[in-house]
Every structure is written in structure tokens, then in C-alpha cells.
Amino acid sequence: xxxxxxxxxxxxxxxxxxxxxxxxxxxxxxxxxxxxxxxxxxxxxxxxxxxxxxxxxxxxxxxxxxxxxxxxxxxxxxxxxxxxxxxxxxxxxxxxxxxxxxxxxxxxxxxxxxxxxxxxxxxxxxxxxxxxxxxxxxxxxxxxxxxxxxxxxxxxxxxxxxxxxxxxxxxxxxxxxxxxxxxxxxxxxxxxxxxxxxxxxxxxxxxxxxxxxxxxxxxxxxxxxxxxxxxxxxxxxxxxxxxxxxxxxxxxxxxxxxxxxxxxxxxxxxxxxxxxxxxxxxxxxxxxxxxxxxxxxxxxxxxxxxxxxxxxxxxxxxxxxxxxxxxxxxxx
Amino acid sequence: xxxxxxxxxxxxxxxxxxxxxxxxxxxxxxxxxxxxxxxxxxxxxxxxxxxxxxxxxxxxxxxxxxxxxxxxxxxxxxxxxxxxxxxxxxxxxxxxxxxxxxxxxxxxxxxxxxxxxxxxxxxxxxxxxxxxxxxxxxxxxxxxxxxxxxxxxxxxxxxxxxxxxxxxxxxxxxxxxxxxxxxxxxxxxxxxxxxxxxxxxxxxxxxxxxxxxxxxxxxxxxxxxxxxxxxxxxxxxxxxxxxxxxxxxxxxxxxxxxxxxxxxxxxxxxxxxxxxxxxxxxxxxxxxxxxxxxxxxxxxxxxxxxxxxxxxxxxxxxxxxxxxxxxxxxxxxxxxxxxxxxxxxxxxxxxxxxxxxxxxxxxxxxxxxxxxxxxxxxxxxxxxxxxxxxxxxxxxxxx
Numbered sequence: 016x017x018x019x020x021x022x023x024x025x026x027x028x029x030x031x032x033x034x035x036x037x038x039x040x041x042x043x044x045x046x047x048x049x050x051x052x053x054x055x056x057x058x059x060x061x062x063x064x065x066x067x068x069x070x071x072x073x074x075x076x077x078x079x080x081x082x083x084x085x086x087x088x089x090x091x092x093x094x095x096x097x098x099x100x101x102x103x104x105x106x107x108x109x110x111x112x113x114x115x116x117x118x119x120x121x122x123x124x125x126x127x128x129x130x131x132x133x134x135x136x137x138x139x140x141x142x143x144x145x146x147x148x149x150x151x152x153x154x155x156x157x158x159x160x161x162x163x164x165x166x167x168x169x170x171x172x173x174x175x176x177x178x179x180x181x182x183x184x185x186x187x188x189x190x191x192x193x194x195x196x197x198x199x200x201x202x203x204x205x206x207x208x209x210x211x212x213x214x215x216x217x218x219x220x221x222x223x224x225x226x227x228x229x230x231x232x233x234x235x236x237x238x239x240x241x242x243x244x245x246x247x248x249x250x251x252x253x254x255x256x257x258x259x260x261x262x263x264x265x266x267x268x269x270x271x272x273x274x275x276x277x278x279x280x281x282x283x284x285x286x287x288x289x290x291x292x293x294x295x296x297x298x299x300x301x302x303x304x305x306x307x308x309x310x311x312x313x314x315x316x317x318x319x320x321x322x323x324x325x326x327x328x329x330x331x332x333x334x335x336x337x338x339x340x341x342x343x344x345x346x347x
Numbered sequence: 348x349x350x351x352x353x354x355x356x357x358x359x360x361x362x363x364x365x366x367x368x369x370x371x372x373x374x375x376x377x378x379x380x381x382x383x384x385x386x387x388x389x390x391x392x393x394x395x396x397x398x399x400x401x402x403x404x405x406x407x408x409x410x411x412x413x414x415x416x417x418x419x420x421x422x423x424x425x426x427x428x429x430x431x432x433x434x435x436x437x438x439x440x441x442x443x444x445x446x447x448x449x450x451x452x453x454x455x456x457x458x459x460x461x462x463x464x465x466x467x468x469x470x471x472x473x474x475x476x477x478x479x480x481x482x483x484x485x486x487x488x489x490x491x492x493x494x495x496x497x498x499x500x501x502x503x504x505x506x507x508x509x510x511x512x513x514x515x516x517x518x519x520x521x522x523x524x525x526x527x528x529x530x531x532x533x534x535x536x537x538x539x540x541x542x543x544x545x546x547x548x549x550x551x552x553x554x555x556x557x558x559x560x561x562x563x564x565x566x567x568x569x570x571x572x573x574x575x576x577x578x579x580x581x582x583x584x585x586x587x588x589x590x591x592x593x594x595x596x597x598x599x600x601x602x603x604x605x606x607x608x609x610x611x612x613x614x615x616x617x618x619x620x621x622x623x624x625x626x627x628x629x630x631x632x633x634x635x636x637x638x639x640x641x642x643x644x645x646x647x648x649x650x651x652x653x654x655x656x657x658x659x660x661x662x663x664x665x666x667x668x669x670x671x672x673x674x675x676x677x678x679x680x681x682x683x684x685x686x687x688x689x690x691x692x693x694x695x696x697x698x699x700x701x702x703x704x705x706x707x708x709x710x711x712x713x714x715x716x717x718x719x720x721x722x723x724x725x726x727x728x729x730x731x732x733x734x735x736x737x738x739x740x741x742x743x744x745x746x
Contacts, residue, residue: 079501141703148428151501152645153702155430155638159695276634280512283505322516325509332506333494 029334033307033327040310050191051309057197059305060204061266064259065282066289066297067211068131068252074292075228075248077147081154082134084279085161086127086253090260091270092168093123095175104176112178116261120203124257131253132246140242158276165272172271175264196266203262207255208298214251215294224248228292277321281308284328290338299339382559386552402551408663409558410620413565415643415659416652417612422641423650424573425605426585428504431511432640434491435484435610437518437632439617442480444531444627445524446471460538473537473622477561480618481611488610492603508634515632530628537622547623554623561619565612569652572608581605582650635691639666642694645701648709658709662694 024031041048065087072080098104103115138153179199184192215221226234227244235241263278264270285304289296304324311320331338366374385405390398414436421429444450447460449468460470471479495506518525525531537557538544545553572578580601583591592598621627639662647658670693 077501079505138699138703145702145706148426148500148504149702149706151428151504152641153699155641156695156698156700156702159635159638160692160699163692163695280509287505318520319516322513322520325513325516328509329495329506329513332498332502332509336498336502 029330030339033303037306037310040314046190047313048310049189051313052306053191053193053197055306055309056302057200057305058266058309059285059302060200061259061263061301062278062282062285062304063298063301064204064207064255064262065278066285066301067208067294068256069283069286070289070291070294070297071224071248071252073286075224075245076139076143078139078150079154079283080134080139080249080252081151081279082138082157082161083131083252083256084275084277084282085158085165086131086134086275087256087260087263087278087282088165088270088272088275089130089161089168090123090127090257091264091274092165092260092272093126093257094119094261094264095173095270096168097122098176098178103178105178105180107178116178116265120258120261123261124254127257127260128250128253131249131256135246135249140245158279162272162275165275169270169272172269174269175267177265177268179265200262200266203258207258211251211255212294220244220247280328281324284324284331287328287331287336288338290340293338293340296338296340383556386555399551402555404664404667406547406551406555406558406623407620407667408660409555409562410616410623411640411643411663412562412656412659413612413616413619414640415647415655416562416565416569417609417616418640419609419644419650419652419655420569420572420581420612421605421609422644423655424578424585425581425602426500427602427605428500428507429609430504430508430634430637430641431491431514432507432609432613433632433634433637434511434514435488435613436617436620436636437514437629438484438487439480439614440621440627440631441518441525441531441617442483442614443473443476443534443618443621445469446476446479447473447535447622448531448533450524450526450531460535470535472540473535473557473618474539476622477615477618480614484614484617485607485611487614488606488608489603491610492606496599496602508637511634511637515629518632519629525627525629528629530626530630532626532628534622534625534627536625548625558619558623561615565615566652566656568608573652577601577604635694638691638694638698642697645706646697646709648707654709 037048037052040051065083068083068086069080072078072083097119098115101115101119103111107115134157138157139150142150142153179195183195186193215224223234223239223244224247226237226239227241231241234244263274281304282301285300286297287300288303289298289300291297304327307327308320308324311323315323369377386402390402392398393401414432417435418429418432421427421432446469448470449466451469452467454469455467456469456471458471458475460472491507491510495503498506519527536544536547537554542553545557547554573581580591580596581604583594583596584598584601588598591601640659643658643662644655645658646662647656648654
């Protein structure tokens with residue numbers, strides 16, 4: 016009995032340590048920690064959306080789509096340029112702003128979605144049968160190219176019109192101010208997540224995706240167009256990255272061409288944390304990483320946060336490469 | 348693709364013919380002679396400023412060659428993709444920053460240096476520092492390598508990448524050891540008892556020979572290791588881990604040695620470049636640099652020592668001389684567009700195009716080439732004999 020408990024504890028030592036770390040600060044200052052958790056969750060929705068792109072692609076072709084973070088970055092750039100081009104600013108009327116956000120959301124999602132499909136066609140499909148590290152290297156190359164496109168687009172950090180009045184408090188709960196950007200992030204993300212889960216779980220195309228993820232050859236024998244299914248997966252990942260880009264732009268207030276690299280690594284950490292290939296895991300992982308980040312920002316200072324997150328990535332990779340929930344689609 | 352395939356053997360045989368004209372030691376002597384004559388001949392041919400500029404670039408290139416050869420051990424020989432090589436460069440550079448500057452004010456230690464009994468801080472002879480740097484980074488290679496050995500190739504790449512991001516962050520924020528963003532400067536010049544201090548911003552030949560000597564040491568170790576029992580074990584692990592283990596190769600020890608040796612050369616070169624540039628600054632250590640070195644290996648031909656050296660020279664010179672010139676190209680064709688802003692995009696483009704069109708590099712090692720084109724080879728074999736050979740079928744199954 017004792018041995019069983021001990022081994023269960025040992026196996027989950029990483030999660031227990033993480034929980035203990037959060038609880039430690041929660042006992043020290045409950046209100047502040049609750050505030051961190053709130054910020055973390057709303058920020059984490061962005062990581063969750065990006066992480067889904069990683070996890071979908073990894074689930075289906077076992078490739079770490081390194082360029083995904085930069086696709087997200089271009090999504091935020093599309094949104095910002097669209098608003099500038101349409102002349103929508105914080106001073107516009109409410110109707111214009113709502114329509115502007117909704118319309119631009121669709122445009123930037125479509126832009127990143129098709130970009131992601133294009134990337135798959137150019138950089139990954141020719142290497143489908145090559146050794147595994149070859150497409151990873153092209154992915155890095157692609158990431159550099161996209162980052163360079165971003166630096167030509169906006170060479171300097173560019174501020175985003177504050178369309179939603181992001182820092183205005185909407186309501187206060189347990190002494191924690193919930194601001195508009197928090198609600199906005201969750202309100203945009205939630206429908207997308209539900210739509211994704213329904214699509215993958217309930218539709219014919221979703222079934223084709225799951226089948227391809229399990230065994231591409233068998234799927235092909237069953238009459239599934241594997242190439243098209245993979246392209247579809249990249250499309251969905253790109254759509255979500257575009258939405259994440261728009262949320263990020265409004266949430267943070269500035270966009271930079273190198274935001275995608277860090278965001279990509281953070282989101283990848285989230286995907287691994289949830290068990291790569293596992294959709295719900297990616298979402299939970301994104302939220303957890305968001306919380307870890309905001310607590311670390313608060314207590315160790317922002318300059319250490321990246322190191323903390325990447326340290327967690329290494330720890331997970333080393334001790335629990337299966338993540339919290341394990342891989343859903345394909346065994347080890 | 349078929350055209351390229353039919354041309355390739357001809358090219359290779361003509362290359363072999365040229366090589367066969369002279370015995371191996373003669374070729375070594377020729378290249379060595381060229382390398383030694385280089386700093387005296389080239390600046391005089393180009394004259395003054397341009398010559399010094401080229402020589403300065405050449406000294407940096409020597410540092411990059413060492414790093415490329417070191418990374419080649421990890422990526423090319425052992426087949427472990429390391430995306431965080433910059434971490435070892437950083438550690439090596441900081442070792443010389445600590446041991447050959449006034450960084451630590453409250454200690455005073457001189458070993459075989461010119462600046463004895465005058466300045467605070469450690470001032471240790473370059474040769475000793477370089478050895479310490481290599482040993483220290485080698486140790487870090489093992490520290491990073493040990494827990495990650497069980498990981499699959501792509502996970503391993505990401506862990507090394509994360510490590511390569513953490514190390515510069517730590518140096519950036521831990522100001523006691525690094526002075527934060529200001530960096531450590533000045534660093535003692537290279538000094539040899541009997542020769543004196545090299546005055547290298549003015550006279551570059553001396554430091555060039557130091558670099559050349561270090562490249563030769565690296566090259567010697569590299570080739571000897573490749574042809575040793577350990578080198579064969581690396582290649583076996585790269586080709587098929589399971590089969591290698593079944594043949595009695597100790598996977599843990601083999602991989603750890605690859606990490607340790609690869610990392611040690613990163614530190615070796617880092618200490619050299621730190622001393623040459625007279626400053627160690629965290630801004631140099633970013634992900635782009637890891638990819639820069641990786642590009643050298645991939646362009647030259649993974650696993651092939653000569654290819655890696657040529658790749659390092661080509662990319663380093665491209666980065667230094669050709670890319671800044673690109674500014675004028677769009678102007679010439681009537682575009683208002685700054686091409687210098689796309690230099691890292693160009694490296695990305697190189698990686699992409701090379702991996703898609705010629706993954707074995709320009710000067711491939713024959714074994715690596717077979718591996719990267721095994722799909723096509725299988726097709727050919729199957730066409731010829733009706734069935735694939737058993738060995739190839741096994742390889743297919745593994746993939």
C-alpha cells in the first residue's frame with residue numbers, strides 16, 4: 016500500500032511540485048495569487064490556441080511545426096494592419112468596433128490558415144518520407160523566413176489601437192478586478208475550442224483526421240485522402256493561430272516581429288505538458304503555463320519568466336514526456 | 348531527379364581523380380602551406396583596409412570552423428540534432444571572461460600573464476583558459492545530455508533549444524557573473540611567454556595562427572575520433588539505435604561522449620572568439636547563431652569534415668561580405684527595398700532549399716547520402732531485382 020502510494024507520488028512528482036509551488040504563494044497572499052491565476056488563465060487561452068496547432072500537427076505527422084509561432088505572429092500583424100487600413104481606432108463607434116473586430120478576426124484567421132497550408136505544401140510535404148529530422152530543419156528555415164517577413168512588415172514594436180478598452184474593469188470578484196481583455200480573450204477562445212472539439216470528434220473530416228493520425232497507411236487503404244487530411248489539419252491549426260494572433264494584439268497592446276519565437280516555444284511547452292497529440296491536454300497545458308508565467312512575473316520578475324517556462328519544458332521532457340494526460344492518438 | 352543521379356557519380360569520380368594525383372600527406376602539406384601563407388599574401392594582394400577586413404573575417408571564421416566541427420560531431424556523426432549550440436559558445440566565452448579580465452574585483456590571481464600584480468581579477472594564460480573552457484563546457488554538455496538521452500530525436504532538439512535559450516537568459520540576468528547587458532570587457536590579450544602579448548586589433552597574423560592552431564587541433568581530434576571505435580559507434584547509433592544496442596554499443600556512453608566532445612569544442616571556440624573580440628556580451632548569444640552554425644553543417648554536408656569546413660568558410664564570408672552588399676541589388680533593379688534586413692531570412696531559405704533539394708549537402712559523406720535518399724534507392728533496388736533488399740526493407744520498417 017505504502018509502496019503504491021509512494022510510486023504514484025514519485026510518478027507525478029512534477030505535477031505535485033507545480034501544485035505545491037502555486038499553493039505556496041496562494042497561502043502567502045491569496046488575493047494576489049488569485050489575481051495571478053486570473054491573468055494567467057486569460058493569457059493562457061492564447062497559448063492554448065497556439066498549442067492546439069502544434070498538437071494537431073504533431074498528432075497527425077509527428078512533426079514539430081517550428082514555424083507555427085511565426086504564423087501566429089503574422090496573424091497578429093494581419094489584424095493590426097487591417098485595423099490601420101480600415102481606419103478603425105479606439106474612438107470609432109461601438110458598432111464599427113464590433114464589426115471591425117469580428118471581420119478582421121475572420122480575415123486574419125483565413126490568412127494564417129492558408130499560409131499554414133502553403134507552408135505544409137512547400138516545406139513539409141516533399142519531405143514526408145525523409146528521416147524525421149529533415150522536416151524539422153525545414154521548419155526552422157521556414158520560421159526564419161516568416162520572421163524576416165514580419166521584420167520587413169513592422170520592423171519596430173508597433174502599438175495596437177486599444178479597441179476594447181482592455182484595462183477597464185468589468186466586474187470584481189473576491190477583490191480581483193476582471194478587466195475587459197480577460198473577458199475578451201476567454202469569450203473569443205471558448206467558442207473556437209468547442210467548435211474544434213465538435214469538428215474533430217463528430218464530423219466525417221474529424222474522423223478522417225483521427226484515422227490518419229492513428230495510421231496513415233491504413234487510412235489511405237480505407238479511402239481517406241491522406242494528403243488532403245493533412246492539409247486540413249494545417250488549415251485548422253493556422254485558423255486557430257490567427258485567432259490567437261488577434262487576441263494577443265488586443266491583449267498586449269503591442270506586436271513585435273520576434274514575438275512568435277517565444278510564443279511558439281511557450282505554446283509548445285503547453286502542448287507537451289498536456290501530452291502532445293492530445294487536444295484537451297493542450298488547452299489545459301496552455302492555461303497552466305499562463306498561470307505559471309503570471310506567478311513567475313509577479314514573484315521573480317519578468318526577465319526570469321522565459322527561463323522558468325523553458326526550465327519546465329526541459330523537466331517535462333525529461334521526466335514525463337507523455338505529459339499530463341498522455342498521447343491520445345498514438346502510443347509512444 | 349534522375350538527371351542529378353546520373354551526373355553525380357561522374358562528378359565524384361573526377362573529384363577522386365584529382366585527389367588521386369598526389370598522396371594524402373602531400374595534400375595535407377599543400378593545404379597547410381596555403382593556410383600559413385594566407386595572412387601574409389592576401390592582405391598584400393588586396394592592400395590596406397580591405398586586406399585587414401578580410402583577415403579579421405578570417406579569424407572569426409576560424410572560430411566558426413571550430414564550432415561547426417564540434418557541432419558536426421553531435422549532429423553529423425551521432426545524429427542528435429542540437430539546436431542550442433549557442434549555449435556552449437556562451438559558456439566558453441564567459442569562462443574566458445571570468446578567467447582573463449577584471450570581472451571579479453576581490454580576487455587576484457595571475458598565471459603566466461603580462462599584467463602581473465597590477466590589476467584585480469583572474470588573469471590566466473590563454474592556453475590554460477582555453478583548456479579549462481573546453482573542459483567546463485564539456486561538463487555542461489554531459490549535464491544537459493545525461494537526462495535527455497532517452498528522448499526521441501525531435502524532442503531532444505527542442506530540449507537543446509530550450510537549454511540554448513535558458514543559458515543566455517541566466518547570463519543576462521545574473522549580473523554578478525556577466526555585468527548584465529554591458530558584458531565583460533576588456534579581456535586580456537592572448538599572451539605567450541617568450542613571444543609576448545599579441546597586439547591583434549593592429550597586427551592580425553599572430554592571432555590568426557593561434558586560431559589556425561586551434562582549428563588543426565580540432566580537426567585532428569575530429570578525424571581521429573571519427574575513425575575510432577567511438578566514432579564508429581556514433582555512426583551506428585545514428586543509423587539505427589536499436590541495432591547498435593543489439594551489437595553491444597553502449598548507447599548512454601556513446602551519446603554522452605558525443606555531447607561532451609561537441610560541447611567542448613563550442614567552449615574552445617567561444618573562449619577564442621571572446622579573447623579575439625575583447626568582449627563577452629549576452630547579445631551575441633541568440634538562437635539565430637545556433638542556426639547559423641547548423642546551416643554551415645547542412646550546406647557543407649553533414650558528417651563530412653571537409654564539407655563542414657567549406658560550409659563554415661562559405662557562410663561566414665557570405666554573412667560578412669556578401670549580405671551587406673545585397674543592399675545595392677534592389678536599387679540596381681529599381682526597387683526600394685533593404686535586402687540587408689533579410690539576412691536571417693536568407694539563412695532560413697538556405698535551410699529550406701537544401702533540405703528539400705539536396706539534404707546531403709554539397710560535399711556529402713557517402714554514407715549519409717545513402718541514408719537521406721534511402722527512399723529513392725529502395726525504389727531503384729526494387730525495380731532492378733523485383734524485391735527490395737532485406738536490409739533496406741528493415742530500414743523502411745523502422746521509419
